[in-house]
Amino acid sequence: GAVVSQHPSWVICKSGTSVKIECRSLDFQATTMFWYRQFPKQSLMLMATSNEGSKATYEQGVEKDKFLINHASLTLSTLTVTSAHPEDSSFYICSAILEGRDNQPQHFGDGTRLSIL
């Protein structure tokens, strides 16, 4: 089945550091990928929709300059948390769907736990 790989799984870094998270579709091409943020015991909050070859579409309230998304190829989207601060600590998870397949589930990466000290 379709697989999405997300790296790294864990990141611990100092405040002010920029952190890049990669999301790769391993056996299919994904023109669209989604980035979510999740706090403990809460639902997934959609941050942005990543579109290959064009600018990402951000959800209301998400800072574009803070969370940079690049979707440079059909198999790779990256989320960069710029100048991260403790309040950015969270679980970030990406997903992709097979195009034109509304009856197909989202394929999720395993997520990245980000801790900013």
Add this chain to the structure above:
Amino acid sequence: AQKITQTQPGMFVQEKEAVTLDCTYDTSDPSYGLFWYKQPSSGEMIFLIYQGSYDQQNATEGRYSLNFQKARKSANLVISASQLGDSAMYFCAMREEGSKSTFGDGTTLTVKP
């Protein structure tokens, strides 16, 4: 407006018994899909079952079945013969045609030995 509602923040079930996790949704689109995902404490999202709005029969996948009541706009997940490994958070999601998914707030299921 909340499109997906999961009214049970937490549920307990005895091992080997069945449990129903509730999900109601709201849409005016005639074409949509309903999904259930499981999220263990490790964090990964695991797809369980899918129900299309035009499907006549309730979906089943092994121990998982979806009680789809279209008129009531409900899509409850039934887990039969619960196992300790079923302890996790469960999310109901809906995707309207050509649109992005909407997730419920989730239900934390705890299976007691």
